[in-house]
Structures are given as structure tokens and as C-alpha cells.
Amino acid sequence: MQIATRLFVRNVWLQAVVMALASVALTEILWAPAPVTYHALEWAPYDTWMRLRSQPAPDSHLLLVIRDQASEQQFGAGMWDRSLPARLITGLHDAGAAAIGVDIPLDLPSPPNLGGAVSDALLTEAVTSAGTVSYPAFSTAPGEQETAPSAVPPRSFTPGRSAIQPVLDPDRIARRAGLFHGTGTDELPALGFSLAATFWQVPFDQVERRTGQVRVQNARWPGGATGSLTMPLDRRGRLLLNFAGQQRPAAFHTITVLELSRLLDRKDNEALSTLANGNVVFLLTQPRTQPERTLPSGDDASDMLTQAHLLHTLLTQDWIRELSPMQRLLLTIALCLSVAWMVLRWPDWRGLLLGTGSLLLYLAIGLVSLTKAHWVLPFVMPVTAALTVLVATSLLGQIVATRRLALLEQDMLQVQQNLVAVREALIYRETVVESLEEDLESARAGMSHSASREAESTKFAAELQLKIADAQAQEEATRQRMDELERQLQSMRAATIASAPLGNAEQELLRRECGPLGIITRNAAMLTMFRDLKKGARTTVTVLITGEPGTGKELFARAVHRLSPRAPKPFIAVNMAAISPELFESELFGHVRGSFTGALTDRKGYFELAHHGTIFLDEIGDLRLDHQSKLLRVLQDRTFYRVGATTPTTVDVRIVAATNKDLQRGVSEGWFREDLYFRLKGLVLHLPPLRDRPDDIPPLAESCVRDAAKHPAHTNIRLSEEAMTTLQQQVWKGNVRELLQCLEQAIALSDGPIITTADLRLSRQPSPTVAATGAIPLLPDPAGDVAVLGRLRQHRFDMQATAKSLGWDRSTVTQRLKGLCFQALVESGRDQTKAASALAGDPSLLRTVELKLMDYYGHLLDTITPFTTAEEALLDCKRRFKNLPERHFKSVETLVRQHFG
Incomplete structure (x- = not known):
């Protein structure tokens, strides 16, 4: 059933066929009780033509x-x-x-x-x-007793x-x-x-009677000419x-x-x-x-x-011909199919216009065929069925579009889960290659120390090289599979329904409307989202706002509240990342007196404080898994229990959530609940970063300066052209928040009414590579570890991509990460989870780092296990990990001694 539903939702032709057949069947049922009216309407074009045509x-x-x-x-x-x-x-x-x-x-x-x-x-x-x-x-x-022609003489x-x-x-x-x-x-x-x-002059024994026609052989006309003629009849011989x-x-x-x-x-x-x-x-x-x-x-x-x-x-x-019942049915289905396909193919006004145009074209063809070719095409059934298709398909299109988006979302999650699995397989392949290369290096070192075993070592080295080649081939195949999945995921994202484009007049109107709400933008995508926000604000749909830090997520959340019927009621903003894990339930749901030590009075939680209003759940992506399950129920039915209470509390609140994390990736990677994600995913607004909308920098800067000019100390302050150009060329990783803070600092420290480039106190302009990628420039050692770690995070710990961006060999990046992993293990007391979390920096990267850290540490343990003392193990480790930076080998030494201690 689910497969059939997916096939129906995805296949526009299948939807069109079903709609066409259903409309024809419905039309047949509709007209069956009224044959007289049906016949009168069906033949109205023929009757009208007979009255109005010129007399033959x-x-x-x-x-x-x-x-x-x-x-x-x-x-x-x-x-x-x-x-x-x-x-x-x-x-x-x-x-x-x-x-x-x-x-x-x-x-x-x-x-x-x-x-x-x-x-x-x-x-x-x-x-x-x-x-x-x-x-x-x-x-x-x-009465009528005519019979249909038969094939018998x-x-x-x-x-x-x-x-x-x-x-x-x-x-x-x-x-x-x-x-x-x-x-x-x-x-x-x-x-x-x-x-x-x-x-x-034709006797009746020369008249051939067949279904749908009567044929006369050897007919004679005045003048002596002879020939045959065929008379088209209907199925009843008329x-x-x-x-x-x-x-x-x-x-x-x-x-x-x-x-x-x-x-x-x-x-x-x-x-x-x-x-x-x-x-x-x-x-x-x-x-x-x-x-x-x-x-x-x-x-x-x-x-x-x-x-x-x-x-x-x-x-x-001069025959007037009509179609057989089967031909009439097929023509009706064909018309309905074309109308349904157009409306479903283009769910907006274009589909409705094309579908209506197809119906009008059919009517025009029917008129021309009657007046010029003397063919009577069906009228009532096609028109009624086509109109039914237009109405029903328009409604179905909206339903199917919603369902298609849901299925697309599920497919994206499935592809992301496959991508995670392939990425983990790639990590394993990379580790295998790295381990084999280290074994090969160790074997070659052993060859130089033992001439007597040179032949055996050479054979072993050759076998290792074959294994390395095979492992590299498997790694490349896995990488190609990962690239394929990423392209598939990107195509799915591109397949989502885009909003209708805005006209210039509508953009100007939206700019004026969003200005009083603090949303200053000229960007068409931002204005389109504001238009959708206005529509969604009037309903109770949950709103999820995503985007990088500083893009204005809270401004949009407050706009949802102010444009909704709940505007006079409270707006409660909650930073989910700042709530202490121990006080999570008490802060959100409240508690009753005596429920825990220090609970001296009853206390209302944030949800209860937002009753009849709006609650804004900021940084929802940083919520722990156990807290996500507790939040799910209140989002589902607006009911919760205060800490220590035995009776539930029900609230009427509008939910608006925001995050700078990719929750869809979180679902596929397991750090965000799927059911909570779909509960939050009502109206989704993704705010683009400031670097993708550079035209917004001038109005934002002017607005900031204009607000500052209201202060008596900065009445006539303004930006120089040079300073504005500098602002537009800067890469604002902190987005609007960083831009405004920069301007506020410049205004506060400016010595004159004109803000110059020097007043902005910005660092030198980044190189084109940095400006394009937003990458962190490399720092000299030992601070270089921080830069390499930042680049690894940027490329999601893809060793090959990181090495390419740094211009290094991959083995160099591998050794640097391996050293960082060993160092993190030492600092965390060999707690692998804690060490991986410190290196990942982002929950979405935690699983990848855990796998690499487990492989590196496991390889270290496998290396030192055959030895009985730490000294012997360290001698082998110096040979095996000779490419590891010296500062990181100290971490290896610590781990080895802890293992034998």
C-alpha cells in the first residue's frame, strides 16, 4: 500500500490517468439519471449548426x-x-x-x-x-424496431x-x-x-450490411457511371x-x-x-x-x-459522421488526461490556464470539424469530465504537492542515512589504507635492519602494496558512491516547490511592511519568506526558522507573533542551549511546591507563561536527546505535567522554533528525533547568510547609523563612501549581528561625524580563497593544530578534501588528526566519547570523529599488545608512528605508559 501511494504521489502521469478515468466514470454516473437532458445538450451544437448554416x-x-x-x-x-x-x-x-x-x-x-x-x-x-x-x-x-446491420446477406x-x-x-x-x-x-x-x-439500380441482394456501415456495390448514376459507396451508420444502423x-x-x-x-x-x-x-x-x-x-x-x-x-x-x-461509443470514450479520456496532466505538472496558475486552454481548444476543434469536415464530436461528456478534472485536479494538486513534499522529505532522510553509512564506510576504508601504509613503512624499516630476512621482508612488502592498491580502489569506489548520494540529495533539495516570484510593486510593498518589524532587506528571497510568514502567521501552524547565527531568526520569530491574532498576548523567548539539564523540566513546564529541594512555592514554566501567546524555542538543535522526547508531547497536544504534579496542564500556545543546525542531517545521523523534527516542520523559513545577500549591507548599515543619530552625541554622524565599500567587501561570518556590532563600535569610537574605514577597525581583507570559502587561514605551529582542526571541521573530516584545500599530502593531514586524537584522549582521561566531542565541535560531526578516534586508538592498542613492557612498545611505536609530530608523540607515550601502568 505504501509503495502504491509513493508511486501515485510521485508519478504525474499516473495521477493524471487516475483523475481522467475517475472523472469520466463520475460524469457517466452524473448523467445516467437524465438521458433526455443529456441528449438535448449533447446535440445542441449540431442542432444550432443546422439552424444557422447557409442553405445547401x-x-x-x-x-x-x-x-x-x-x-x-x-x-x-x-x-x-x-x-x-x-x-x-x-x-x-x-x-x-x-x-x-x-x-x-x-x-x-x-x-x-x-x-x-x-x-x-x-x-x-x-x-x-x-x-x-x-x-x-x-x-x-x-415504434422503433430498427436493428443494427449484420454481416449476413x-x-x-x-x-x-x-x-x-x-x-x-x-x-x-x-x-x-x-x-x-x-x-x-x-x-x-x-x-x-x-x-x-x-x-x-441496385437490388437489395447487393447491399452489404455491416456494423457501422452499409455498402452498395455497382451503383449506377445518370450518365452511365458506376461505382460503390459506403454509408456511415451508428451502432443501431441509423x-x-x-x-x-x-x-x-x-x-x-x-x-x-x-x-x-x-x-x-x-x-x-x-x-x-x-x-x-x-x-x-x-x-x-x-x-x-x-x-x-x-x-x-x-x-x-x-x-x-x-x-x-x-x-x-x-x-x-454528403455524410455527417459521428464517433462510435468507444471512440467517444477514448476521446473524452484523452482530453481529461491532457487537462489533468497540465494542471498537475504545473500546480500554479499556469496549469489551470493551460488546462482551460485545452478545453477551449477542444471546443474549437469540435466546431471546425462539424462545420468543415461534417464530423460530430462528443460535447457533454468531454466538457463535463474536463471541468470535473479542472476542479478536482486543482484540489488534488495541492494535496499531492503536500504529500509529495512529505515523501521527498522522507527520501531525503533515507538518502542522508545512506550517505552517513557510506561516509562511515569511507572512514573505515581510509583507516585501512592508512594502517596498511604504516605497516608497509614498518616492513621497509625492518628490511634495513635485517639483511638476512630481506627476501622475506620484500615479499611481505609486495603483499602489502597489493593490499594497499585494493584498499585504495575500494576507498575510491566508496567515495564515488558518496558523491553520487550527495548529488542525489542535492537534486532532491532542488526539486522542492519554489514560491511564486515577486513583482517589483509587491517587493516594494513587502519592504515597507517588514521595516517596522525590524526586518531590513532588499533580497527577493527574504521578501518571499516574509510574504509566506504573513500568510502563516494568521494560522496556528508551527514555524521553524533555520539559518546561520546572526541572520535574524529571532526578528522573524517576533514578526510571526506580531502579525498573528496572538499579538496582544505574551511572547516568551527561550534559549534551549542555555537551560541547565537538571532544571530543563522545571524551566519549561514549572513545578509544584515541595517537588524537590528548594521548591518552596509553585512555579509556572515557560509554556504556561506563554498561554494564549507565542513561545520561541531558540537553538532547538542543541537540545539533548532525552530532553527532545520530553518536549515532543507538549508540542503534539499542548499538555504537560509540572514537576511533582499529578494532574496535567493544558496550554494554548503558538510554537516557533529556530536553529542554526541542519535538523534533517541530525535525524539521519541520530542526534535529533525524527518525530520531533516532523512535529516542528510546519512552515519552514531558511534565512540566507549575509554573504548571499550583499545588497542588504547598505540598508542595514544606514539603518544602524540612522538609529545612532538619534542620540545627541551622534546627531550628524554618517558613513563615508569608502567605509560603505569596505563593509560590502568584508566577509561577515557573524552575519548581521557582526555587521551591527562593528558599526556600533565604530560609532562609539569615532572622532568626527564621518565614519571612515579606519574607524571600522577591520582586519585586512581576506584573500579571494578565504572570501569564497570562509575558511580559516592557517597559523604557524604550534597554533597550526587549531587551524588544521578548523579546516577538518569545515570539510566534515574528509581527509582527501581537507588535504586538497591545504595543498598537503593526505598522509600529512592523517598524521595531524591522529596526533590530535591521541592528545584529546590524554586530556579526557581516555574517555573516547568526551575526546571525540571536543574534536568534533558540532554534534553532527561527532559520529565521524568517534569512528576515526576508535580506529586510531584501536590501531595503537593492536601495535603495543604483543609487547610486555612499555619501553619495548614505545620502541616499536617510534618506528611505526615516525611521521607523527613530536609534540603529539608525547601523547602516544602517555597512552602507552597508562596502558602498561
Whole structure:
């Protein structure tokens, strides 16, 4: 589970895929209860386009014969005698009509008052004689019974018998038409499709019906051309109609029944041939009946007129295509995936802008594809799912960013722990090399004293050289592994989320705001931290301020208090390094009377004094491990026990901590508790040293001089340009505190109103190397030991790096450290822990020094163990430790005599 969580938090693509799939599933569930609304919205772009687009030219091979008021005045307002359409069919067939469609169901007899059986016989004879007439049949049950096309050849159909069953979408809009209706023996082709097949001179046994399409082979067009055509259908075998302009008969080539009848009466064969020869003629002689179907334009149309639009779409072959359900789903997932990835990849405003842009781009592509390519892309599902992704991913991005930082923190700790282990292994490898080199030196010395054993000594020396080479190779491999881990750790630190950059106006505003709080800076990084501090101060989040001594950690801590709602309440600053270990609990938590000798009254601790206010725990990194565990509980639930009390005390305090130590390294090296570190690590502010923000030196110096000018004795005092330049060139290891102390001294000792470079009383300018590295320059012996120890601490007791910085051979640095270790052991009474602590100077270096000291002392003991007297052992030690400085060999002598004493 933890591995899966880590994988999810780290992998942006995985997060995007999960968000995309979840959004699509949620959208499906959301719209499932409202299919009518969904369908209406889904097809709104198609319907709007149908209403607003320019009217296409009607197909020249399609003629509609319509019934109008003049025709009704001539032939009557109700149903007409069937002898009239029989006469029209015969005339059109004689004029060369390729296919004729009528809206009269021949399966139903006509009323006796309209000619009865005689009229039916005339119409049947005309239809049979023409052989190209299609008519509606109402033998199928009402409702939608169309079936999806299959791969099997169709059965034989009765010529002319066709279906005009309505095909409605869930919102009751007629946008599609089925090419076949019914099932089994009741299956019939649609009237429009039957006329088109007759026009193309294609029997139905040459129609291939497949999933998603119908293919017609060897179709013939006027002029004798032949070919094949494929009609795109949906999964239910329906064709999306490309309606002929506004949904009225006027959108087609039309002639009224009365006009056609008069042409037949006049026997105007030329006009009749122009109208009908080689064309499809659709006779609409029946009166309009209810119900009528609503078309995308909003108009009502009869089922016969809908068939005319189907026929028009088939004849023009101007298909409007739509995606299959699987294609629609994949397109929706792809859109959601791209939106989610952009928002997660850039968690700030850029991701939201790019995600919104992707959605708008999709809508634009959908509009262009509909109007130019006649492809209908899905609308509701992608838009709803993408909007869901935008909202959900923005929230997830914040959650994941927080979790990613936590995992990154854990990984950094893991890498640091590995780094510590590799560093310890490197110390062991270095010690092995050093010991073998000393053995080799001893063997060579023995060769000069014993000529008889020269061959044996030479062989032994050769074996030692091989071992040294192998040990050096292992040391180099370990060093490379350590460098690799350090680079990995550095890349992790660089991967943390950076704050948004500040604009010039915002920087100026922040500078004015932090001035009254004593924070004087022009540095963008410092101003960014102050902006974060302002936001965090309004909450109860724990604040951890890190940085070198003198960078202004307490100023920031007081700013947190003053900008918070707790500003009227107490601010209690506690120097954790200055509290006596014996009085730790009493100072922090208080005690009750009689709890220990001298406890004459009840006493409130610092936490209780800070009730409803802020407590500032300065130098938290110097806290002992046993005290860290006692502090953890009060940080966790704000509850503690006074010394000697039996009931807990609960306080409401804001915790602000500060340290100049690397607590993360402390966790990996074991001198700081991990649970306490994460409890303190709420809002972390790392203050950069003054050397990294030199632009802050002038305003800090001016502020100090300005404050001094308020004193009557220094009313007109100011800095010279030369003095300001000197201040900017100086390396301030004590940061702002050292700078201000220097200026205060100069102001106090200045003889005039202008502070010069001489008044600053600064030492000579450091060399470029010292200025760049902050290293301590070497001092002559014997004080050189102090300088070497300082350089070793600076390079974390890496012998090779220290030797390189000093320009020495590594063995020289090794001998100097070995001598310092022996000296520290003598001074501490052979207490290795105390000696290592004195040499390390920093708890984070203690483990490294302990390992080296244990190896050096262990090697000394191994050397003197075979001897029975101190004198014999010292003779061998003089030969083995001949490169040790003389002043340090006195420590060796003391240790040897103590061992034998």
C-alpha cells in the first residue's frame, strides 16, 4: 500500500490517468439519471449548426410533388381519389422518372366514396406497370424496431414495400433515420433508402450490411457511371441526416400536384421530361396528419418529409459522421488526461490556464470539424469530465504537492542515512589504507635492519602494496558512491516547490511592511519568506526558522507573533542551549511546591507563561536527546505535567522554533528525533547568510547609523563612501549581528561625524580563497593544530578534501588528526566519547570523529599488545608512528605508559 501511494504521489502521469478515468466514470454516473437532458445538450451544437448554416443547394435529381392550397381547391381538402396519383405515376414513368415514391399505403383500401376498389385497382396497376414505385407499408408494429446491420446477406424484399417508422432520439428530436425497420419477416427498407436503391439500380441482394456501415456495390448514376459507396451508420444502423436547409418542402426542387396535373392534361412531354427524366420524384398527395416530428431546426415535419431528407442525404452523399461509443470514450479520456496532466505538472496558475486552454481548444476543434469536415464530436461528456478534472485536479494538486513534499522529505532522510553509512564506510576504508601504509613503512624499516630476512621482508612488502592498491580502489569506489548520494540529495533539495516570484510593486510593498518589524532587506528571497510568514502567521501552524547565527531568526520569530491574532498576548523567548539539564523540566513546564529541594512555592514554566501567546524555542538543535522526547508531547497536544504534579496542564500556545543546525542531517545521523523534527516542520523559513545577500549591507548599515543619530552625541554622524565599500567587501561570518556590532563600535569610537574605514577597525581583507570559502587561514605551529582542526571541521573530516584545500599530502593531514586524537584522549582521561566531542565541535560531526578516534586508538592498542613492557612498545611505536609530530608523540607515550601502568 505504501509503495502504491509513493508511486501515485510521485508519478504525474499516473495521477493524471487516475483523475481522467475517475472523472469520466463520475460524469457517466452524473448523467445516467437524465438521458433526455443529456441528449438535448449533447446535440445542441449540431442542432444550432443546422439552424444557422447557409442553405445547401438541393440535389438536382430529387423532385417533390407537393400538395398546396390551390391543389386542394381543385381536388378537394381531404383524401383524394387514388385514380389521381395513379394518373400522376403513369405520367411520370412515361416521362422517364428513375424512381417514384408515394405516400399512399397500398396495403390499406380507400374509402368507397373515393372510388373504392376501382381506384385501388387503378393505382395498383400504375405501380405495377411502372416497376420503380416505392410506397409505405404499415405492417410493422409502431415504434422503433430498427436493428443494427449484420454481416449476413439480406433476405429478399417485396419490391416497393417500404417503412416510414419514425426514429427519434431520447429528447424526441428526429435527427436520424434507419435504413431498415423491423425484424425477421417484418423487416422493410426505409422509403428513402428504397428510392435511392431504385435510383442507383441496385437490388437489395447487393447491399452489404455491416456494423457501422452499409455498402452498395455497382451503383449506377445518370450518365452511365458506376461505382460503390459506403454509408456511415451508428451502432443501431441509423444514418445521421444532413437536412436540406430549413426544414420545409421549399428546400427541395418542388412542383405542385395541380401544376403537374395540368402538364399531363396538356401533354407537355418536353416539360415533363425536364422535370422527371432520370430523377427521383416524391409524391406527397396525402393531407398532413398528426403527430408530426420535431426536427433539429425546431420545425415540425411529417414522416414522409423526413424520408425525403433521408433520400436527399443518400443522393448527395454528403455524410455527417459521428464517433462510435468507444471512440467517444477514448476521446473524452484523452482530453481529461491532457487537462489533468497540465494542471498537475504545473500546480500554479499556469496549469489551470493551460488546462482551460485545452478545453477551449477542444471546443474549437469540435466546431471546425462539424462545420468543415461534417464530423460530430462528443460535447457533454468531454466538457463535463474536463471541468470535473479542472476542479478536482486543482484540489488534488495541492494535496499531492503536500504529500509529495512529505515523501521527498522522507527520501531525503533515507538518502542522508545512506550517505552517513557510506561516509562511515569511507572512514573505515581510509583507516585501512592508512594502517596498511604504516605497516608497509614498518616492513621497509625492518628490511634495513635485517639483511638476512630481506627476501622475506620484500615479499611481505609486495603483499602489502597489493593490499594497499585494493584498499585504495575500494576507498575510491566508496567515495564515488558518496558523491553520487550527495548529488542525489542535492537534486532532491532542488526539486522542492519554489514560491511564486515577486513583482517589483509587491517587493516594494513587502519592504515597507517588514521595516517596522525590524526586518531590513532588499533580497527577493527574504521578501518571499516574509510574504509566506504573513500568510502563516494568521494560522496556528508551527514555524521553524533555520539559518546561520546572526541572520535574524529571532526578528522573524517576533514578526510571526506580531502579525498573528496572538499579538496582544505574551511572547516568551527561550534559549534551549542555555537551560541547565537538571532544571530543563522545571524551566519549561514549572513545578509544584515541595517537588524537590528548594521548591518552596509553585512555579509556572515557560509554556504556561506563554498561554494564549507565542513561545520561541531558540537553538532547538542543541537540545539533548532525552530532553527532545520530553518536549515532543507538549508540542503534539499542548499538555504537560509540572514537576511533582499529578494532574496535567493544558496550554494554548503558538510554537516557533529556530536553529542554526541542519535538523534533517541530525535525524539521519541520530542526534535529533525524527518525530520531533516532523512535529516542528510546519512552515519552514531558511534565512540566507549575509554573504548571499550583499545588497542588504547598505540598508542595514544606514539603518544602524540612522538609529545612532538619534542620540545627541551622534546627531550628524554618517558613513563615508569608502567605509560603505569596505563593509560590502568584508566577509561577515557573524552575519548581521557582526555587521551591527562593528558599526556600533565604530560609532562609539569615532572622532568626527564621518565614519571612515579606519574607524571600522577591520582586519585586512581576506584573500579571494578565504572570501569564497570562509575558511580559516592557517597559523604557524604550534597554533597550526587549531587551524588544521578548523579546516577538518569545515570539510566534515574528509581527509582527501581537507588535504586538497591545504595543498598537503593526505598522509600529512592523517598524521595531524591522529596526533590530535591521541592528545584529546590524554586530556579526557581516555574517555573516547568526551575526546571525540571536543574534536568534533558540532554534534553532527561527532559520529565521524568517534569512528576515526576508535580506529586510531584501536590501531595503537593492536601495535603495543604483543609487547610486555612499555619501553619495548614505545620502541616499536617510534618506528611505526615516525611521521607523527613530536609534540603529539608525547601523547602516544602517555597512552602507552597508562596502558602498561
